[in-house]
Amino acid sequence: MKKMVLIFCLFLPVAVWGQQKLLSRNAHIHFISHTDIIDIEGQTHQAGSIINLVNGEIVFAVPMKSFKFELALAEDHFNEDYLESEKYPKASFAGSIKNISEFNLNQEGVFEAQVEGTLNLHGQSRQISAKAILEKMNEKWVGQCTFSILLADYNIQIPNLVKDKVAPVIPIVIKAEYSLLNK
Amino acid sequence: MKVCLKIKCLVACLFSMPLFGQDTDSLFSLLESEMGLATEYTTATFKTTRLVNCHTVERLGKGDLDFRINHRFGRVNQGVYDFFGLDQASNYLNLEYGATNKMTLGIGRANWKKTYSGLFKYLLFRQSKGDRIFPVSIALVSSVFVQTLKWEHPGRTNYFWSRVDYSHQLLVARKLSSWFSLQIAPTLVHRNFTESPDVANDIFSVAFSARYKITRRIAITSEYFAVVTKKYSPLQNPTHPFSLGMDIETGGHVFQLHFTNASCMTENGFIPFTTGKWSKGDVQFGFNISRVFKR
Numbered sequence: 182m183k184k185m186v187l188i189f190c191l192f193l194p195v196a197v198w199g200q201q202k203l204l205s206r207n208a209h210i211h212f213i214s215h216t217d218i219i220d221i222e223g224q225t226h227q228a229g230s231i232i233n234l235v236n237g238e239i240v241f242a243v244p245m246k247s248f249k250f251e252l253a254l255a256e257d258h259f260n261e262d263y264l265e266s267e268k269y270p271k272a273s274f275a276g277s278i279k280n281i282s283e284f285n286l287n288q289e290g291v292f293e294a295q296v297e298g299t300l301n302l303h304g305q306s307r308q309i310s311a312k313a314i315l316e317k318m319n320e321k322w323v324g325q326c327t328f329s330i331l332l333a334d335y336n337i338q339i340p341n342l343v344k345d346k347v348a349p350v351i352p353i354v355i356k357a358e359y360s361l362l363n364k
Numbered sequence: 365m366k367v368c369l370k371i372k373c374l375v376a377c378l379f380s381m382p383l384f385g386q387d388t389d390s391l392f393s394l395l396e397s398e399m400g401l402a403t404e405y406t407t408a409t410f411k412t413t414r415l416v417n418c419h420t421v422e423r424l425g426k427g428d429l430d431f432r433i434n435h436r437f438g439r440v441n442q443g444v445y446d447f448f449g450l451d452q453a454s455n456y457l458n459l460e461y462g463a464t465n466k467m468t469l470g471i472g473r474a475n476w477k478k479t480y481s482g483l484f485k486y487l488l489f490r491q492s493k494g495d496r497i498f499p500v501s502i503a504l505v506s507s508v509f510v511q512t513l514k515w516e517h518p519g520r521t522n523y524f525w526s527r528v529d530y531s532h533q534l535l536v537a538r539k540l541s542s543w544f545s546l547q548i549a550p551t552l553v554h555r556n557f558t559e560s561p562d563v564a565n566d567i568f569s570v571a572f573s574a575r576y577k578i579t580r581r582i583a584i585t586s587e588y589f590a591v592v593t594k595k596y597s598p599l600q601n602p603t604h605p606f607s608l609g610m611d612i613e614t615g616g617h618v619f620q621l622h623f624t625n626a627s628c629m630t631e632n633g634f635i636p637f638t639t640g641k642w643s644k645g646d647v648q649f650g651f652n653i654s655r656v657f658k659r
Contacts, residue, residue, distance in 0.1 A: 204398055229399040231391050240391045246404050253425025253462070254616070254656045257408040262580045262613075267542040270404075275388040340581070343615040362398070 201234040203286075203322055208357035210243060214348040221255050221347070223248040230357050232324075237281030239296060241274040241355075263337050264303055272302045278313075291316045296326065305335040313355075322359040327352065406491035409501055409539040410547075411583060412618045412654045413460065413468070413485075415573045416607035417626060417634050418587045420547060421501040421537040423487045424462030429657040430470075432458035434629045434650070441645035449648050456629035458483075476628045477511040491539060503535040509632045517559070526557035531631035533571070547573040551589070553635050559598035567635055568592040569604075575611070583611040585622070589635060597636040605638045620652040 208228035214221040227247035232239045245266040250256040260266040276298015284292040297310040313326035329352045332339065339347045410420040413430065424430055438452030446452065460470035460483060470483030485505040492498045509529040515522040530553070537547035549571040558565055569591040577583040589605045596602065609622025625640030625647050626633075640646030 202394075204395075206399060227402060229395050231395050231398075233391065238388055238391060240388050240395055242392065242395055242399070244402055244404065246407065247402065251425075252656065252658050253423065253428055253465075256425075258613075258615070261408045261542075265542075265580075266407075273392070275392070340614075346615055362394075 202362040203232040203234060203359035204362040205230040205324075205357040205359045208241070208355060210248075210353065210355050212351050212353045214351055216346055216348050218346050221250065221252075223250050223255070223259060225249065228355075228357070230324075230359070231362065232278070232322075232359060234281070234286050237278035239274075239276055239278055239298070241272075243272045245270055245272060263332075263339075269302075269304050272300070274298055274300050274309075276309075278315075286315065286317060286322065289317050294324075300330070302330070303335045303337055307334050320360065324355070324357045324359065326355045329353065401495040403492050403496040404494040406493075406501065406539050409491070409537050409545045410573075410575050410585075411611040411613055412620070412652075414620070414652060414654075415547075415575065415585050415587050416609050416620065416622045416624055416650075416652070417605065417629055417631075418547075418549060418571045418573050418589070419485065419503075419505045419533060419535060420573065421487065421503045421535045423466065423485070423503070424460060424468050424656070426462050426465045427658060428462040430458070430460040430462075431655045431657065432460065433653045434458070435652070436624070436627050436629065436648050436650035438627075439640065439646050439648050440623075441647075454627060454629070472630075474628070474630050474633070476630065476633050477513040479630055479633070480510045480512065481630060482508045491537075500536050500538045502537075505531075505533045505535060507531045507631060509630055517557075520557075528556050529632035530554045533631075537573075543577045545575045547571070549573070551631065551635070553631050555632060555636070562595055563598050564593050564596050566593065567596040569635055581613045585609040585611055585620070591635060599637065599639055601639060602636065603638050603641055605634050606642060616656060618652075618654040620654075622650055622652075623647045624650060 206229055207226045208230050209224065209226050210228050211224040225243065225247040228241055228243040230241045245264050246260060248259060250259065276296055279295040279297055292315045294313045294315050296313050299306050300309050309328060311326050311328035313324055316323045329350050331350055333349065410422045413420055413422045434456040436454050438446055438449030440448045442449055454475050456472060456474040458470055458472040460468055463469050466487040468485040472481040474481065485503060487503045489498055489502040491501045511527045533549045533551045535547060535549045537545060539545045551569045551571050553567040555565055569589045571587060571589045573587040575583050575585050586608050591604055603625060605624065605626040607622050607624035609620055612619045625642055626638040627648055628634040628637055
């Protein structure tokens with residue numbers, strides 16, 4: 182009997198917490214470089230993300246070549262000249278929801294999450310922190326977050342010739358719909 | 365005894381902690397296995413839709429409008445009197461439109477024989493890796509040329525169809541690395557009118573094109589048309605077109621500067637009517653400028 186309790190105890194945490202991960206396979210990431218001369222917008226629906234509801238850990242992985250642009254030439258420039266997508270095929274974010282203990286994501290509702298972590302882009306890692314909105318509705322979780330990056334921080338150089346056409350600070354909007362990962 | 369059991373349970377729980385205490389690395393590997401492989405299409409095999417004279421597998425996006433100015437000066441070995449060929453000039457203007465992400469339509473006008481041209485280009489396959497693997501990009505390009513120069517052949521009837529030539533190419537390209545791309549293009553030029561019966565109407569050739577990037581925005585290019593057909597030209601000693609160039613990209617523009625032994629820029633011109641010999645310095649300086657607009 183004692184042994185059975187022990188064995189039960191051993192597997193209990195796995196059984197309970199093993200369910201507590203959220204997965205998004207097609208998170209949407211949108212960015213815009215706004216200047217007086219030209220707005221360049223890129224977006225992808227192929228970013229992936231997992232949230233561990235137990236400890237608030239959150240990761241994102243984004244294939245750089247999945248970004249699409251209005252102008253096909255902008256896509257070439259993005260991959261070839263600025264982000265060097267063949268050398269750095271993925272951008273990633275690894276961080277955590279700092280205030281995960283303040284709310285219960287198993288209940289329906291809207292939560293304001295404080296996300297902090299490391300963004301790895303173009304081979305450079307930088308700490309970022311941002312506020313995100315997490316909303317639970319009908320077994321789906323929708324996360325939304327807006328933050329800005331400074332291109333110079335990530336060693337993305339803009340030649341003098343196009344300095345007026347590419348903004349140095351790029352606002353990024355993320356929208357991800359999560360569902361429970363059954364593993 | 366009960367306390368003992370509780371302690372044992374606690375210890376068991378503690379030991380099982382690592383099982384659910386995920387660090388972000390394992391979250392990433394979990395994410396990777398959940399996401400599976402995506403197809404990654406190759407981009408920017410070449411900088412633009414032409415290398416020098418030859419088409420490339422590059423496409424225009426849907427709704428993109430590409431205005432191309434192609435310009436060749438005279439031969440550099442004419443010396444300082446003609447300012448190394450810069451006193452003479454020929455041009456070919458193109459307006460090309462991305463009807464879909466795979467189909468490009470275009471019109472053009474070359475001053476050589478006052479030629480008007482129409483272009484149809486279709487991207488059949490894109491080089492890709494990941495989920496769907498395909499080793500090369502393949503595109504089909506067909507052009508029609510109409511010469512409007514005053515009739516030059518007294519004794520021959522001036523039919524409209526005698527002024528029409530065609531060119532068809534199957535472009536097969538592979539981006540071997542982020543720096544180096546190669547293209548092989550079987551080419552058929554059909555001339556409705558030939559100057560004499562022994563000159564072939566159908567000219568088969570194979571175009572070899574290469575691009576080597578020396579910086580992120582500058583590339584060295586070269587192209588060579590190996591003509592297979594015998595007696596493909598009415599001229600005495602025709603030569604095969606060979607060009608060496610440089611692509612310089614500056615945001616919305618691509619500048620292509622080159623030296624070539626071909627003075628014509630349309631396939632019905634530079635394939636049968638090139639006579640310049642590189643060994644004798646019969647080359648001309650030229651440039652293409654491409655400017656892409658969004659509708």
